[in-house]
Amino acid sequence: MTPLQICLLISALLFAIGFAGAVTRRHAILALVGIELMLNAANLNFIAFWRYGAHPEALTGVLFVIFSIAIAAAEAAVGLALVIAIYRHYKTSNLDEVKELKG
Amino acid sequence: MIWIVKNLWLIPALPLLAAGIIAVNKQPARKLAATLAIGSMALGFLLSLCAFAATLGHHGEGAFRETFSFNWIQFGGQWMSIGWVLDPLTAIMLVMVTFVGMLIFIFSVGYMAHDQNFMRFFNFLALFASGMLGVVIANNLFLLFVSWEIVGLTSYLLIGFWYHKPSAAAAAKKAFITTRIGDLGLLLGMVWLYAQTGTLNFYEHGHGCMEASALAGMVSKTICGGMMVSTAIGLLIFLGAVGKSGQVPLHVWLPDAMEGPTPVSALIHAATMVAAGVFLVARVYPLMAAGATPVEHGAPVTTALTVVTWIGAITAIFAATIAVAQNDIKRILAYSTVSQLGYMMMGLGVGGVAVGMFHLITHAFFKALLFLGSGSVIHGCHEEQDVRKMGGLKKYMPVTFAVYAIGMLALAGFPLFFSGFWSKDEILHSAHNWPVSHIPFLLGCTGALFTAFYMTRQVALVFFGNYRGHEEKSAHGHSAHAHSHSSESAHNHDPHESPAVMTVPLIILAGFAILLGFVGTPAWPWFDGYLTGEEFNFDFSKLTEPGTLSLMVASAAIVFTGLGLGWFLYGKRQRKTAAEKDVLEAAQPAIFKLLENKYFIDEIYEATVIRFNAFAAWLCDFADQWIFGGAVLLVKYITIGLAWLYRLTDEYFVNLGFDTGCEALREGGGGLSKLHTGRVQTYLRVIGVALVALIIFLIWGRKA
Numbered sequence: 151m152t153p154l155q156i157c158l159l160i161s162a163l164l165f166a167i168g169f170a171g172a173v174t175r176r177h178a179i180l181a182l183v184g185i186e187l188m189l190n191a192a193n194l195n196f197i198a199f200w201r202y203g204a205h206p207e208a209l210t211g212v213l214f215v216i217f218s219i220a221i222a223a224a225e226a227a228v229g230l231a232l233v234i235a236i237y238r239h240y241k242t243s244n245l246d247e248v249k250e251l252k253g
Numbered sequence: 254m255i256w257i258v259k260n261l262w263l264i265p266a267l268p269l270l271a272a273g274i275i276a277v278n279k280q281p282a283r284k285l286a287a288t289l290a291i292g293s294m295a296l297g298f299l300l301s302l303c304a305f306a307a308t309l310g311h312h313g314e315g316a317f318r319e320t321f322s323f324n325w326i327q328f329g330g331q332w333m334s335i336g337w338v339l340d341p342l343t344a345i346m347l348v349m350v351t352f353v354g355m356l357i358f359i360f361s362v363g364y365m366a367h368d369q370n371f372m373r374f375f376n377f378l379a380l381f382a383s384g385m386l387g388v389v390i391a392n393n394l395f396l397l398f399v400s401w402e403i404v405g406l407t408s409y410l411l412i413g414f415w416y417h418k419p420s421a422a423a424a425a426k427k428a429f430i431t432t433r434i435g436d437l438g439l440l441l442g443m444v445w446l447y448a449q450t451g452t453l454n455f456y457e458h459g460h461g462c463m464e465a466s467a468l469a470g471m472v473s474k475t476i477c478g479g480m481m482v483s484t485a486i487g488l489l490i491f492l493g494a495v496g497k498s499g500q501v502p503l504h505v506w507l508p509d510a511m512e513g514p515t516p517v518s519a520l521i522h523a524a525t526m527v528a529a530g531v532f533l534v535a536r537v538y539p540l541m542a543a544g545a546t547p548v549e550h551g552a553p554v555t556t557a558l559t560v561v562t563w564i565g566a567i568t569a570i571f572a573a574t575i576a577v578a579q580n581d582i583k584r585i586l587a588y589s590t591v592s593q594l595g596y597m598m599m600g601l602g603v604g605g606v607a608v609g610m611f612h613l614i615t616h617a618f619f620k621a622l623l624f625l626g627s628g629s630v631i632h633g634c635h636e637e638q639d640v641r642k643m644g645g646l647k648k649y650m651p652v653t654f655a656v657y658a659i660g661m662l663a664l665a666g667f668p669l670f671f672s673g674f675w676s677k678d679e680i681l682h683s684a685h686n687w688p689v690s691h692i693p694f695l696l697g698c699t700g701a702l703f704t705a706f707y708m709t710r711q712v713a714l715v716f717f718g719n720y721r722g723h724e725e726k727s728a729h730g731h732s733a734h735a736h737s738h739s740s741e742s743a744h745n746h747d748p749h750e751s752p753a754v755m756t757v758p759l760i761i762l763a764g765f766a767i768l769l770g771f772v773g774t775p776a777w778p779w780f781d782g783y784l785t786g787e788e789f790n791f792d793f794s795k796l797t798e799p800g801t802l803s804l805m806v807a808s809a810a811i812v813f814t815g816l817g818l819g820w821f822l823y824g825k826r827q828r829k830t831a832a833e834k835d836v837l838e839a840a841q842p843a844i845f846k847l848l849e850n851k852y853f854i855d856e857i858y859e860a861t862v863i864r865f866n867a868f869a870a871w872l873c874d875f876a877d878q879w880i881f882g883g884a885v886l887l888v889k890y891i892t893i894g895l896a897w898l899y900r901l902t903d904e905y906f907v908n909l910g911f912d913t914g915c916e917a918l919r920e921g922g923g924g925l926s927k928l929h930t931g932r933v934q935t936y937l938r939v940i941g942v943a944l945v946a947l948i949i950f951l952i953w954g955r956k957a
Binding site: 169172173174181245246249250 | 931
């Protein structure tokens with residue numbers, strides 16, 4: 151088993167865990183955590199493909215990942231703000247109860 | 254240009270204005286209506302005198318003629334111009350119409366005094382005068398036609414003035430429709446004339462349609478049968494004159510027109526309107542006479558003028574014989590008018606404008622006099638019109654009797670002192686010299702005999718003998734004078750003399766009935782010279798020339814025979830009662846019946862023209878109902894069938910198809926909408942499952 155395969159396995163596992171969390175959790179924050187996990191799995195793939203790819207000296211993978219993490223941070227900020235707003239409005243953070251845009 | 258020529262339009266405009274003002278005023282304003290109408294006529298008369306004066310003193314230098322035209326409407330590239338003309342013909346007619354009209358208006362004030370619709374009457378009279386004067390001054394066949402139709406309209410309105418009488422309403426319709434037949438000819442002639450010459454102006458410094466160049470163009474062209482175009486147009490225009498002037502065969506309306514008030518009969522159906530036809534022929538005389546075969550002396554001879562002569566001569570004798578057997582005082586005069594109009598036409602045909610117009614003018618005065626006299630008689634006898642129920646009125650109405658006798662003698666042509674003698678003599682003289690045929694002359698002479706006879710009969714029956722009105726009145730009450738007569742006269746059955754407002758116009762007219770003859774005697778042919786602009790002299794010897802003198806003696810003899818016969822049969826031995834048979838009826842019942850029923854012309858028309866018309870109407874109705882109606886019905890059923898088919902298709906095909914489709918879509922949408930829970934996590938789950946499935950598929954697909 152090559153290091154790349156190990157990395158991909160880990161990242162696939164991570165993604166699966168994130169996905170399961172995002173799909174099954176009813177709490178908004180936990181669903182958001184699941185999404186962050188899937189994102190990190192994707193970042194791990196970027197690093198792995200760069201590190202064991204054709205041009206490890208080009209630094210493209212690192213740049214991509216930094217971008218991606220920055221975007222994920224921004225996204226998490228927006229997502230958390232939304233969750234707080236939803237909570238304030240609906241007095242709940244249970245996603246099943248937040249079904250209506252109108253209100 | 255003289256000021257009067259430019260302002261000639263004022264003469265018809267004044268009565269028109271008066272009519273307009275009367276029309277918009279509130280009803281009981283009798284004095285205003287009468288004042289306006291009479292005032293406008295009086296002013297018109299003064300202007301006419303000015304116009305007349307302007308045309309005087311041009312003897313020996315050709316006829317005086319001034320025109321004033323202006324462009325009126327444009328169609329295509331051409332302008333229709335209208336205008337008026339002042340020449341002796343216009344001037345003499347203007348003076349006659351305004352003067353006679355004015356007198357009749359004044360008379361009407363008395364005659365219509367009790368009528369409720371006094372204002373309407375004067376409104377129509379003024380409108381009529383306007384139309385008539387328009388006809389007279391027109392220098393344009395189009396303007397003439399418009400005025401002509403105004404005249405026809407007012408004639409209709411005034412004949413039917415007492416429209417609550419069914420006979421009056423019917424007479425009005427008859428008059429309107431009959432004259433319309435003639436007017437159709439006039440209209441066609443007018444259109445044809447315009448097509449030929451490009452103008453409808455009579456005189457326009459050499460470019461008018463009655464002037465040499467246009468006439469030469471029309472003479473040179475012929476239509477089928479070698480008839481000159483000018484002749485054809487002339488005959489068409491003459492057809493209009495036949496209708497308006499009550500010539501055979503369109504004379505039937507004129508006697509019936511006597512249903513109108515008597516002043517109307519006098520003004521419209523004796524003095525002016527019916528003379529409009531004669532005037533029209535005189536106006537288009539150059540057209541009628543165009544292309545004449547040269548004759549050494551006298552008037553030109555053309556086909557058109559020959560037709561005019563024959564129609565006139567036949568009408569003259571025809572109507573005169575009918576007048577013999579009539580019993581209604583106004584009907585006798587009506588047939589007399591028809592007969593005299595025939596004389597005028599004959600005079601135009603055989604002798605030219607001057608001869609016909611002279612009789613027109615003299616006739617206008619004495620026939621207006623006779624009609625107004627008869628109006629006075631009718632008024633005095635409490636609306637009685639049957640001469641058999643009159644009699645002895647000489648005693649009760651001396652003034653009316655005197656003036657009526659003058660009118661009667663003038664109409665009969667009593668020699669030397671009365672105008673009718675001179676004018677009729679001139680016609681007979683011209684007819685005698687007519688190169689084509691002598692029959693019109695003989696017809697005219699016979700007509701003159703009858704004229705003298707029936708007028709004597711009428712006067713004898715009305716004014717001599719004893720009053721026969723009482724028997725009838727006491728038996729039948731006052732049904733004959735139901736309307737327009739106040740109650741105070743009903744208590745007094747004796748006839749009474751009319752008030753001065755009625756007798757004074759009569760006296761004036763009587764004066765003219767005598768004097769007017771002297772302007773056209775053979776010794777001093779002023780009238781002839783005035784109209785033609787030729788030199789003439791006072792030449793007493795012309796009276797005693799063999800031809801003239803013998804003719805005068807002959808016509809005098811004829812008149813005396815007629816007068817004598819009439820007096821012998823009706824004057825000497827008066828009828829005792831109103832119901833007694835007429836002398837002629839006792840002697841010749843068959844002929845009298847024929848004459849009394851006007852040769853059964855109305856019945857013949859009833860049996861031919863009207864039945865044909867009814868048949869044509871029936872045919873049209875049949876065609877309308879079955880042929881066109883059938884076609885329409887067919888279209889209707891086809892449409893209904895198609896509509897039914899469309900509905901079926903719509904309902905069972907289109908609708909059903911759509912309904913089913915829509916139902917299916919709706920249900921499908923309903924099913925699908927269940928998938929949309931609105932839960933992002935559900936979607937995400939689906940995406941995840943789909944992704945796993947896709948990956949499995951890709952992996953296995955790669956292996957395969």
